[in-house]
Amino acid sequence: MTSVARRLPTVLRPPQAQNIGGFDVEKLRRDFPILKQKIRGRRLVYLDNAATSQKPQAVIDAISHYYERDNSNVHRGVHYLSERATEEFENARQTVQRFINAASASEIIFTRGTTEGINLVAQTYGRTHVGPGDEILVTALEHHSNIVPWQLLRDEKGAKLRVAPVNDSGELLLEEFEKLLSPRTNIVAVTHISNAIGTVIPLRQIIEMAHRRNVPVLVDGAQAVPHLTVDVQALDCDFYTFSSHKLYGPTGMGVLYGKSALLDAMPPYQGGGDMISSVTFEKTTYNKLPYKFEAGTPHVAGAIGLGAAIDYVNALGIENLAAHEHDLLAYATEKVSALPGIRVIGTAKEKAAVLSFVLDGVHPHDVGTILDQEGIAIRTGHHCAQPVMQRFEVPATARASFALYNTREEVDVLVEGLQRVQEVFA
Numbered sequence: 445m446t447s448v449a450r451r452l453p454t455v456l457r458p459p460q461a462q463n464i465g466g467f468d469v470e471k472l473r474r475d476f477p478i479l480k481q482k483i484r485g486r487r488l489v490y491l492d493n494a495a496t497s498q499k500p501q502a503v504i505d506a507i508s509h510y511y512e513r514d515n516s517n518v519h520r521g522v523h524y525l526s527e528r529a530t531e532e533f534e535n536a537r538q539t540v541q542r543f544i545n546a547a548s549a550s551e552i553i554f555t556r557g558t559t560e561g562i563n564l565v566a567q568t569y570g571r572t573h574v575g576p577g578d579e580i581l582v583t584a585l586e587h588h589s590n591i592v593p594w595q596l597l598r599d600e601k602g603a604k605l606r607v608a609p610v611n612d613s614g615e616l617l618l619e620e621f622e623k624l625l626s627p628r629t630n631i632v633a634v635t636h637i638s639n640a641i642g643t644v645i646p647l648r649q650i651i652e653m654a655h656r657r658n659v660p661v662l663v664d665g666a667q668a669v670p671h672l673t674v675d676v677q678a679l680d681c682d683f684y685t686f687s688s689h690k691l692y693g694p695t696g697m698g699v700l701y702g703k704s705a706l707l708d709a710m711p712p713y714q715g716g717g718d719m720i721s722s723v724t725f726e727k728t729t730y731n732k733l734p735y736k737f738e739a740g741t742p743h744v745a746g747a748i749g750l751g752a753a754i755d756y757v758n759a760l761g762i763e764n765l766a767a768h769e770h771d772l773l774a775y776a777t778e779k780v781s782a783l784p785g786i787r788v789i790g791t792a793k794e795k796a797a798v799l800s801f802v803l804d805g806v807h808p809h810d811v812g813t814i815l816d817q818e819g820i821a822i823r824t825g826h827h828c829a830q831p832v833m834q835r836f837e838v839p840a841t842a843r844a845s846f847a848l849y850n851t852r853e854e855v856d857v858l859v860e861g862l863q864r865v866q867e868v869f870a
């Protein structure tokens with residue numbers, strides 16, 4: 445990693461370095477150039493972090509430095525630049541390995557994002573293990589990207605998709621989940637945190653229940669990795685996948701973790717350069733892990749940017765970040781719930797960083813449009829989780845989602861904006 449990529453967050457640079465408990469958000473915001481701009485003459489209030497988070501200067505610098513200094517293809521050249529690019533690319537893999545505590549860097553496969561990670565497992569592990577009448581178990585909280593790849597597999601194989609229900613707070617019903625684990629279940633695929641309503645699911649118990657029946661578990665960690673410590677060995681999950689862009693890193697980049705015994709036994713996903721060890725027209729043998737699953741020129745700058753994003757988060761401490769976001773969510777929940785005619789969707793005891801709600805008599809799209817006039821960015825719609833909307837019998841919600849740089853003042857601006865929406869529609 446370049447020296448620039450290692451730049452610490454402003455808040456942690458001396459002399460503040462000794463004073464991290466304070467989590468000085470105003471200082472930290474200066475690390476994010478995009479937050480400095482005015483939107484429609486107002487200070488930008490960015491509350492759409494579940495869709496994608498903003499990038500600190502350290503990540504932007506790491507990417508531009510790579511293109512300015514080191515750009516070259518990896519794993520192939522004997523020349524200086526190729527060696528340097530390869531070293532940085534593989535350093536980023538090790539950074540990811542340490543970040544989620546994988547046993548080996550060869551268990552870290554670089555992908556385009558969470559979506560590709562899930563499709564990879566469905567198309568390789570799934571296609572070789574799921575047959576007619578077999579069952580794939582998901583929850584009622586899934587993002588479409590943890591539903592549709594399994595439906596494609598189901599339809600190809602004549603398998604069945606089972607769905608574990610949630611209660612009216614949006615909490616997974618563990619007993620129901622356990623009942624749905626049958627002798628035909630071949631894989632469990634669950635979201636760690638719901639993007640639509642913020643529920644954190646009891647992942648450890650789910651994995652234990654599945655493993656008692658020898659069923660492997662894939663975890664969609666897209667919304668979890670930016671908000672809590674993930675230790676794949678402690679969880680004992682079989683696959684864990686996430687996207688860089690929700691973790692302050694670049695788009696088009698993601699990670700699939702898999703236990704090496706499983707990955708080794710799986711057929712490749714895509715064919716092409718880098719994933720082979722030898723090719724003749726008669727026969728091809730495949731490369732070792734993780735390269736077997738990384739066909740073609742990878743997103744080198746993306747991996748380096750992700751590594752820089754993880755360095756940034758690590759320097760702040762994910763526990764500090766989680767505590768700050770927890771405070772924001774509690775504050776926002778209290779303030780928004782106190783408004784008349786507002787219903788919060790998703791009131792689970794364990795939640796992270798997402799506040800979804802509906803206003804009586806106002807379509808969420810109108811809420812979003814009026815807030816946008818005030819420089820407030822939230823997401824409205826079904827959040828690519830239509831079954832969650834169906835479960836709560838709403839067509840859509842308005843969703844505010846938080847990141848490390850959000851403040852209580854921004855929550856106050858949101859609440860004022862919502863009051864203005866109510867005045868307009870009164």
Ligand code: 7TS
Binds near residue numbers: 590664
């Ligand atoms: N899984 C979950 C839980 C997600 O929240 C998302 C994206 C994905 C998978 C897909 O991630 P991708 O990076 O491969 O696209 N969620 C959202 C969202 O809530 N608003 O925009 C994207």
